Amino acid sequence: MTQNRRSKHAIRSRMAQTGEKYTKARRVLAATGGDRGGAGDDAGVTITWPEESLGWFTDQAYNAILLADDEARMLTHPRVDAEHLLLAVARYGNVKSLLAGEGIDARAIHDVIVQIRGFGDKLELRPRRSPASEEVLGRAVAAAAARGVLGPSTEHLLLALGEQDLTARILGELGVGSAQALVDAAYPVTRPPVDHTLIERRAAQLASSGGAAPSPGPIPPIFERFTSQARAAVNAGIVYAGEADDLCVEPAHLLFGVLNAKAGVVATVRTRGGWHIPPAQFVRPRFPRATGIFSPDARRIVAEDVLMIAERLDRRMVTTGHLLIAILERRRLGPNLDRRDLDERASQITSSLPDVRAITAAVIEALPGEEDS
Numbered sequence: 001m002t003q004n005r006r007s008k009h010a011i012r013s014r015m016a017q018t019g020e021k022y023t024k025a026r027r028v029l030a031a032t033g034g035d036r037g038g039a040g041d042d043a044g045v046t047i048t049w050p051e052e053s054l055g056w057f058t059d060q061a062y063n064a065i066l067l068a069d070d071e072a073r074m075l076t077h078p079r080v081d082a083e084h085l086l087l088a089v090a091r092y093g094n095v096k097s098l099l100a101g102e103g104i105d106a107r108a109i110h111d112v113i114v115q116i117r118g119f120g121d122k123l124e125l126r127p128r129r130s131p132a133s134e135e136v137l138g139r140a141v142a143a144a145a146a147r148g149v150l151g152p153s154t155e156h157l158l159l160a161l162g163e164q165d166l167t168a169r170i171l172g173e174l175g176v177g178s179a180q181a182l183v184d185a186a187y188p189v190t191r192p193p194v195d196h197t198l199i200e201r202r203a204a205q206l207a208s209s210g211g212a213a214p215s216p217g218p219i220p221p222i223f224e225r226f227t228s229q230a231r232a233a234v235n236a237g238i239v240y241a242g243e244a245d246d247l248c249v250e251p252a253h254l255l256f257g258v259l260n261a262k263a264g265v266v267a268t269v270r271t272r273g274g275w276h277i278p279p280a281q282f283v284r285p286r287f288p289r290a291t292g293i294f295s296p297d298a299r300r301i302v303a304e305d306v307l308m309i310a311e312r313l314d315r316r317m318v319t320t321g322h323l324l325i326a327i328l329e330r331r332r333l334g335p336n337l338d339r340r341d342l343d344e345r346a347s348q349i350t351s352s353l354p355d356v357r358a359i360t361a362a363v364i365e366a367l368p369g370e371e372d373s
Contacts, residue, residue, distance in 0.1 A: 022139055022163050055206040056141045058153040062214035064088040064095075065137070065157075070303045072127040074223045075113065076120035079130040082164045083113050085157060086171075092219070095154040098182055104174050110224045112170045123311045125304060136160045136167075145199055148191025155183050217293050220303050225310075226318045227371035229264030233257040233320050234302060238292055248295040251327050252346040254302070258323045259349065264371045265321035269362040277349060301326045313364060319371045321363035328356045 054062055067088035072080045089095040090106040099105065139160035144152035161167040162179025176182055222231040237257030241249040259277045261267050270277060294302065305326035306318045313322070328350065353359065 022142075054137075055212070056137075056152060056202070058151050059214040060093045061089075061140070061153045061157055063217070063219065064091070064093065064154050066214070067091060067220075068129075068133070069127060070220060070223070073123070073125065073303065073307060074225050075117075076123050076307075077117070078120060078122075078124045078127060080127050080133050081130045082132045082136050082161055082167045083109075083117070083170060085133055085136055086161050086167045087113065089154040089157050089161075093154045094187075095158050098155065098158070098186055099176075102174075102176055102182070104176070107224055108174055109170060112173055116166070116170070119316070123307055125308075132164060132166075136164055139163060145194040147187075147189045148194055150194050150198060150202060155187055159183055219292055220294055220299050223318075225307075225316070227264065227320070229261055229267075229320050229371045230258075230318050230323055233261045233264075233266075233323060236260065237298075241292075248293050249298050250295050251298050251301060251330060254298055254323065255327050255346055255349070258320050258327065261320050265319045265363055265366045265369070266324050267320070268366045268369065269321070269359070272366075273354065273362060275353060297330060301330055305330060313367065315367060317370065319363075319367065321367060325356065325360055325363060328353075328359065 054065060057065065065085065065088070068080050068084040071084040071087045072078075075084070077084070087106055087109050090099050090104070090109050096106075099109075136157065137160070140152045140156040143159040144150070144156040147156075149156070158179050162171065168179070171177075171179060222234055226234070234254065234257060237254040238249050240253040240256050244253070246253070258266055259270070259275075269275075301323070306322045309322045309325050309329075310316070310318050315322070354362070
């Protein structure tokens, strides 16, 4: 372990013990010499922080951390930085509610990030977390422990993000001067700090076994790069999943959503080509099971495939045309569906469409009439 990493671990340990902010804990440890690998004033206590820290977090926070990868990818940024974590936690859950109370939504945060950093030049499908974002995760664990919570959630991520320069600046530009004050107002500290032995035990457990994957799984949002028509098509797919009584959103549901779009690129090429697309009609069940969770294939379509197609076609915005090409190119329309009629209807529709190359050519021709952003 490097000296720098030992120092950071010591600072986080002190934060967990004392509730101090990162800067103060670092200053005290530097003055006492405790930043060289111990745990602040208690030189006999050390924590072995696991390399992969996701196991510390609640499912809500875990999903937000995974969602930050999508945020970086959508902005074509090469690494997952703290600002992507901020954008992700603003999408849903506790932090979404906190920020909504201040009149702030994810789109506003997205716009400030673009103003400061702009878009990247090249799509990176597997962006890695930066040291700054890794530090935010460690700070969130310490902040939660100082508040008597062993499993940090999104509000603890917000506390940590409020201590990071760029994300604090973004929040400040949107009117949030103190992330801590915002969190304290909704989640006041009512518990003593987590006992240090419990933190050590949890750290050792995660270092040896890691953490379980989140349940029920990441929910991809409708990103800002999607046009209004593309967002409507994805939302229609989610509705179809509910009407078909399916637990997850599958590519087949997205197919119905995009082919029945009332406006946009696909509506244009559908009309020009004379495609007859029967409306997606389902018998609404009494107890819909749909969760809004996307299957792995459906998630790859909306979070990755459409971006590769947008880059290939040299377009910034993701339209219904990009969605249609991505769905057809993946060529898997829901192998895990319980309702065979949905899968059969999707197969019948795709068999009546032109091949992917012809559809791609038609979409390219229609793209100059850009959909509404």
